Amino acid sequence: MKKLFRAGLVLFNLLLIAKLSIAAKVDTVETYSDAMHKKIKAVVIRPNDYDKLSAMPVVYLLHGFGGKYSDWPNNVPAIQELADNYHMMVVCADGNVSSWYLDSPVLSDWKYETYVGTELVAWIDNHYKTLKSRTGRAITGLSMGGHGALYLAFKHQDTFGAAGSTSGGVDIRPFPNNWKMAEKLGTYAEHPEYWEKNTVINMVNLLTPGHLSLIIDCGTEDFFYKVNCNLHDLLMLRNIPHDFYVRPGAHNWPYWQNSIKYQLLYFHDYFEAQLKAGAKK
Template identity: 55%
Template sequence: MKKIVGLILVFCWSIHIYASKVDTLLVYSKSMNKTIKNVVIIPDSYSKKGKAYSVVYLLHGAGGHYKSWLGKVPDIELYADLYKVIIVCPDGDKTSWYFDSPIDKTMQYETYISKELIASVDKSYNTVPDKNNRAITGYSMGGHGALYLAFKNPDVWGVAASMSGGVDLRGFPQGWDIYKRLGTYAENPENWENNTVINLVHLLNGKNLKFLFDCGTDDFFYEDNVRLHKKLLVRNIPHDYIERPGGHTNKYWVNSIKYQMLFFSDFFYNSNN
């Protein structure tokens, strides 16, 4: 009898895990003159005409694509159900770094995500179309992108986070095609200085954005995240900072997203009650 009950529970749990629906949303980017694929995860409670939903945007890392989050964190579908949110995973090209590149007009991903994609998501789904119901995070390049976009567009996102983010690009002048987006550091230092997260702290007033960032102590981006944390302390900018054992790995990100989704859920609840 116990074995039968156990099988029933496992079966019901499996049904719940896959209750959410995964869409592919095609969005035409006028700024880049191309159509971009995006994963959209809809919770099982979703209704087109019922209560509107908050939206969490998840950015992938260098070399990734719009399906990367589904592969790296299979439970991401469960989080949509658990927190009753819509989750959007954009394609950010393999190494866009989520800039509007000053040297390559085919790479305008700040405009795409912060304007074109959001407009399309709000038009296509039953969302609450305001900053207090939008969150953004990502891993590695996506962690940089999430803070970069949120720091520069606090009227778009009310809450943001980063995991293992490349928050200071200047130490990696040959890394991950960044020089293809900003030009070489030697010839275009102003592009690098103006487009790295740690240099955008001046855009924060301590009230216009709630945010969290974390990094593993064995990560090659760890020291940069520590410096960002210390700079924010000096500027007296409220933030949540977490460091824990771990490297630049899927295992770390699987653990990290659990905390960040709860952080977002608390923000949505407090903003709407």
């Protein structure tokens, strides 16, 4: 009996070592923003078959208000396994604790749209084996990062072919006193034009049906639930195809730990479809 136990223990350890040896690699890297003249960190998750492939797609993953680049991998370690399963890189960007991923019209040194939407993408493409085209890139995020992902994708459709948002602040206007947005846009009373111009729901006019692949979800107990439903209704009115999911959940990590599984699956299917379409040409 003891021999069987020892044999089982050895087998278990061997399987554990084998699993660890093929697990995704997680790099913490230091990038640089010319626009803001500073170094900014990011997390890069490389799937276990990274060395075997000549290039692979990338999903850019944005954190929420008060967070940082390490939030997603720390709170959802399953992302590593999902990167392995879907043969994709995941880049967790840093948008400062309160950037809203925009270039501020009132602060000249606040240019997070430029950093994430242009500089970070170029840095990743220069340092990793990526598919260097819009059809090989997707972007998504939670809360402030959900706003940021759609905001960047809508404005940079030559860079991103797919985008998502989970519990995203897709209309910032109902929250003029929250989350330090007035620091980046001026107060709503003094500069309503900045708020109108920089809220995602007012950028739907930039979309052409079928050009940008979209997935949006939100929990029914979330304080952003109504604005997400409003965005969905507007996309439907404008005939913009998108996947929209509503399910029980609040504005918290248990909801995002679940939702990111569906978002990454959606992007995997998008990348696969693009590869097949390219192969037929």
